[in-house]
Structures are given as C-alpha cells and as structure tokens.
Amino acid sequence: MSDTKKITANHVARAVIPDPGFGREVEEKSRTRVSSCFQCLKCTGGCPVTFAMDIMPHQAIRMVQLGMKDEVLESSTIWVCASCETCTTRCPNDIDIAHLMDTLRQTAIAEKITPAQKEILAFHRVFMMTIRFLGRLYEPGMLGALKAWTRTLNRGEIKLGWKMFKKGKLKIVPRAVGESRELRAIFAKAKQKVKGEGSKVKG
Amino acid sequence: MKNSKLIKVSYYPGCSLDSSGREYGESTEAVARDLEVELGELPDWNCCGATSGHATNERLDVLLSARNLWIAEKAGRDLVVPCAACFQRLKTAEKKLLEGPEKEEIPIGYQGKIRIKHLADFLWEDVGPKKIREKVRKPLPGLKPVCYYGCLTVRPPRVTGARDPEDPKVMDNILKILGAQVMNWSYKTDCCGGSLVLARPDIVRRLVGKLLENAEEAGANCVVTACPLCQANLDGQQDEIARESGKKPKLPIFYFTELMGLAFQNPDTKGWWKRHLTDPRKFLKEKGLI
Known part of the structure; x- marks a missing residue:
C-alpha cells in the first residue's frame, strides 16, 4: 500500500485513533462475519480488478476489523469492485466479501463521503434514476444523462454509440412499467428503510 | 396432440434483451419455438436493479426483484431468465425472502413454489439433450x-x-x-x-x-x-x-x-x-x- 499511496500525518493520526465500533457496525449491516478473516489472501489472489484498486480486498477487510473507517470509505477499491463474486465464492471463512463491498459503498453514500471514483457512483445514480422513472432501463437516456453529467464523452464512445444505433441496438422509444404506483411505493419503501437503519446505528 | 409436448414457463427477458442484447432475445424466442417451449413473458415486469441496485441500496435491490417474484409466483410457472445479472439478482432476492429477515419486512407471501432457472440450465436440464439433438x-x-x-x-x-x-x-x-x-x-x-x-x-x-x-x-x-x-x-x-x-x-x-x-x-x-x-x-x- 505504501508504494501506491503516500502516508500522510493525517493517515497516521487516523490509524492511531480508529473507530472501534466500525467493524461491528459493518458486520451488522452486511450480515457477514468480517471478524473471522484470517488473512489468507485468497480474495486478493482471485480478484480480477486489483490492478485498479488502491487497497487490496484483504487489506480492506483488515481495515474494517481495525476500525479504519475513513481509509476504507474513501478508497477507490469499494467502487472499482466489479461484484464478480469470486472472493465470496472462494473465501474459506464464508465471508461474503462482495456483499461487504456493497455495504461499504452504501455506508459511504449515507455518510456523504466524496467517492474516490466519482464516475462510477454517477453511473449508479443515473441507472437508478432511470429505473425510478420508467421501471426499466432505457439505455439511450441513461447513456446520454451519464455522459452529460460526468462530461466524459470521447470520440471512441461516440463511434461505438453510433454503431450500436445503426445496428438497432439502441431503442428509441422506452418501454415503461405499467403499474407506476407500485414502482413509486417500492422506491418510497426503500428510502424509508435506509433512514430507519441509519438512526438505529446512531442510537 | 402436439401441445402435450409443449413445456410452458414464465419468461423474464430483462432490459438488455430489448436493446443492446436484442439478438439474444430474438434467438432465445426462436430457439424456444423450435424446442416446443412456450415462453410466457412475465406481465409488467420491472428492472432487477442490476449492479447499481445492490451497490447503492440493499432494500431497493430486494424490493425490485420481490415484485417480479411475486408476479411470477402468481403466474405459477417456473421462471426462465436469459440474463446472468437478472438471474443472480432474482435468486439473491429469493433466498432473502425465504430465509432472511426480509421474510417479515417484505410480507408479499412469497413461498418459493416456482424454480428460477438460467436459460442455459433450463435448456440443458429441463428440455434436455435428447430434444436438442433431435432438432439439429x-x-x-x-x-x-x-x-x-x-x-x-x-x-x-x-x-x-x-x-x-x-x-x-x-x-x-x-x-x-x-x-x-x-x-x-x-x-x-x-x-x-x-x-x-x-x-x-x-x-x-x-x-x-x-x-x-x-x-x-x-x-x-x-x-x-x-x-x-x-x-x-x-x-x-x-x-x-x-x-x-x-x-x-x-x-x-x-x-x-x-x-x-x-x-x-x-x-x-x-x-x-x-x-x-x-x-x-x-x-x-x-x-x-x-
């Protein structure tokens, strides 16, 4: 880690004063026993995206155990994880590591931490916004909104988009869910529950 | 007579099969007809939320799939899913609705009476190699x-x-x-x-x-x-x-x-x-x- 990330005075101070409740909080939320990790490194060994991570999966787990909350929640790792579930499948202690990454992402969002990978969170937000309005994914709308928001459109992507359009792979007219009331109820219920969980943790 | 051989299942195509994965949807339906499988598209299905759903809001992830499972169980037939991500989200939600605290929190009465199968597994295990060989x-x-x-x-x-x-x-x-x-x-x-x-x-x-x-x-x-x-x-x-x-x-x-x-x-x-x-x-x- 020290190779890729400069250790600052801030990091040292945080490492010295960890958040002792963080490990337990994450275990409760994720319903997976992070504390049973004995650092066999199987997760990191099988992870296909470690080349794009700033802390390795086994390090993230150790940091959760130690209560190094800020380091984990501010990492690129939690966003770069592709949810391929290789780690979860191979963990000898049955830790659902892929799901743990979900929990960490959700905690980072709930605590309004600036994501180390802004484009990835922007993608998730635009995707879910599409589902909220239509109930189904509308690829042209989502792609347009994402690229406008993140301002990352480049020539290669325009070419690919145009090619997909010509091949009939981008639908012009979206197909929406008919029961929009049910859809609204789902989103309302999901929001409520997240708030409830947050207050429980604080209390 | 011919209809007695027909296998009837519910079908959850998922969002991609309508646009970027169109040829997957079209070929799935064509092959199903050849193999005498009736794919009944799940009425008014919604997106499973895919990666973005489970990455950002766990409850929402389960609720989105719960609605689909509820519709599927009402239809009463096994659910065939060609998209890997949809399949995995539906299976995850199923497990939570049957065994997790979600059973009480999301009281839709889902009982797990239907099987959820990925298309490839369904064709191999339910339609079977004999039938596939016959059609080649x-x-x-x-x-x-x-x-x-x-x-x-x-x-x-x-x-x-x-x-x-x-x-x-x-x-x-x-x-x-x-x-x-x-x-x-x-x-x-x-x-x-x-x-x-x-x-x-x-x-x-x-x-x-x-x-x-x-x-x-x-x-x-x-x-x-x-x-x-x-x-x-x-x-x-x-x-x-x-x-x-x-x-x-x-x-x-x-x-x-x-x-x-x-x-x-x-x-x-x-x-x-x-x-x-x-x-x-x-x-x-x-x-x-x-």
Whole structure:
C-alpha cells in the first residue's frame, strides 16, 4: 500500500485513533462475519480488478476489523469492485466479501463521503434514476444523462454509440412499467428503510 | 396432440434483451419455438436493479426483484431468465425472502413454489439433450468456440445453485451436441468488468483483452456467451482494443442461442448476425454455415 499511496500525518493520526465500533457496525449491516478473516489472501489472489484498486480486498477487510473507517470509505477499491463474486465464492471463512463491498459503498453514500471514483457512483445514480422513472432501463437516456453529467464523452464512445444505433441496438422509444404506483411505493419503501437503519446505528 | 409436448414457463427477458442484447432475445424466442417451449413473458415486469441496485441500496435491490417474484409466483410457472445479472439478482432476492429477515419486512407471501432457472440450465436440464439433438439439422463442425460463462450465471454458488462454479459445463455440453469442436480454457468464469464499461472502460478493456487473448491461445475461433453484458463487452470493445494494441483479434462473439438457431436452421438467424459489432458473417461464410 505504501508504494501506491503516500502516508500522510493525517493517515497516521487516523490509524492511531480508529473507530472501534466500525467493524461491528459493518458486520451488522452486511450480515457477514468480517471478524473471522484470517488473512489468507485468497480474495486478493482471485480478484480480477486489483490492478485498479488502491487497497487490496484483504487489506480492506483488515481495515474494517481495525476500525479504519475513513481509509476504507474513501478508497477507490469499494467502487472499482466489479461484484464478480469470486472472493465470496472462494473465501474459506464464508465471508461474503462482495456483499461487504456493497455495504461499504452504501455506508459511504449515507455518510456523504466524496467517492474516490466519482464516475462510477454517477453511473449508479443515473441507472437508478432511470429505473425510478420508467421501471426499466432505457439505455439511450441513461447513456446520454451519464455522459452529460460526468462530461466524459470521447470520440471512441461516440463511434461505438453510433454503431450500436445503426445496428438497432439502441431503442428509441422506452418501454415503461405499467403499474407506476407500485414502482413509486417500492422506491418510497426503500428510502424509508435506509433512514430507519441509519438512526438505529446512531442510537 | 402436439401441445402435450409443449413445456410452458414464465419468461423474464430483462432490459438488455430489448436493446443492446436484442439478438439474444430474438434467438432465445426462436430457439424456444423450435424446442416446443412456450415462453410466457412475465406481465409488467420491472428492472432487477442490476449492479447499481445492490451497490447503492440493499432494500431497493430486494424490493425490485420481490415484485417480479411475486408476479411470477402468481403466474405459477417456473421462471426462465436469459440474463446472468437478472438471474443472480432474482435468486439473491429469493433466498432473502425465504430465509432472511426480509421474510417479515417484505410480507408479499412469497413461498418459493416456482424454480428460477438460467436459460442455459433450463435448456440443458429441463428440455434436455435428447430434444436438442433431435432438432439439429446442420451441425457446426468448423466452429471452435470457447464457452464464456462470466460471473453471475454461477456465482456465488450458494445463491445460484451452480454445481461446479469454477468449471461449469452446461454450454460446453450444448455446443458439443450442436457439433462444434468446443475448446477447453481456464477463463470460463473470469470477469469482463460488467457495467464498469460506462464509467471505467479502461478496466473493462484490460479484462476483455486478456479474455480474447486467452481464447485465441486456447485455439478458439469464436467465443460463446450466455450474458448480454459479457457479449456487449467482448463484442463491442474489440475495435478500441485493436486500436490500442495495434493487433487485430477480430473474434466473433456469439450467444449460445444464436448457434442453436444456426444448427436448427432457424429461418430468423440472418437478422441476428447483422446486429453484432464485430461482424461474424464473413467468418460464418468461410465455415460454410451461412
């Protein structure tokens, strides 16, 4: 880690004063026993995206155990994880590591931490916004909104988009869910529950 | 008389099969007709939320799939799902609704009376090799595919029920029946990067590059998939990968259902090839298949 990330005075101070409740909080939320990790490194060994991570999966787990909350929640790792579930499948202690990454992402969002990978969170937000309005994914709308928001459109992507359009792979007219009331109820219920969980943790 | 052989199931196509994975949807429906399977599209289904759902809001992720499962259980038939991600989200929600605290929190009365199956597993286990063999009119001996299962048809096995998550064989078995010379490789279930393609295409290109390289090294002349996002990434990123590396690994990337349709001599196949971003028509002509 020290190779890729400069250790600052801030990091040292945080490492010295960890958040002792963080490990337990994450275990409760994720319903997976992070504390049973004995650092066999199987997760990191099988992870296909470690080349794009700033802390390795086994390090993230150790940091959760130690209560190094800020380091984990501010990492690129939690966003770069592709949810391929290789780690979860191979963990000898049955830790659902892929799901743990979900929990960490959700905690980072709930605590309004600036994501180390802004484009990835922007993608998730635009995707879910599409589902909220239509109930189904509308690829042209989502792609347009994402690229406008993140301002990352480049020539290669325009070419690919145009090619997909010509091949009939981008639908012009979206197909929406008919029961929009049910859809609204789902989103309302999901929001409520997240708030409830947050207050429980604080209390 | 003929109807007695008809297998009736509910069908959850998922969002991709309507747009970027259109040829997967079209070939699935065509092959189902050939195999006397009636796919009853789930009425008014909604998106499963995919990666973004479970990454950002766990409750929402379960609720979105719960609605689909509720509709499916009311319909009373097994649910067949061609998209790997949809399949895995539905199975995850099913497990939570039956065993987790969600059973009380989301009281939709889901009882798990129906089975949720990925399309490839359904065709192999429920329709069966005998029926598939009967329908083959033109075997595919010139094809040397590697089967690419990706992540979510198999992982995690305690959710998907996959028997051999490190070395799945269902697609290999189907392709062998079609007469293809299936090649062995070690990348069957390695990740393509999935939806990271939109925010971090660099990551996806590195993963896809490695997959294509290893497919060629294994002696394959095409790749066969069972997931719309795997196909989109492997098919759609080849131009850019070729530009970056200077090499030209133009491997056709097929859906397994397209090759079933081809071997069955289904009249609709023509419409599928032209949708591929890495055009397979020259390759199929060379092999004397179209």
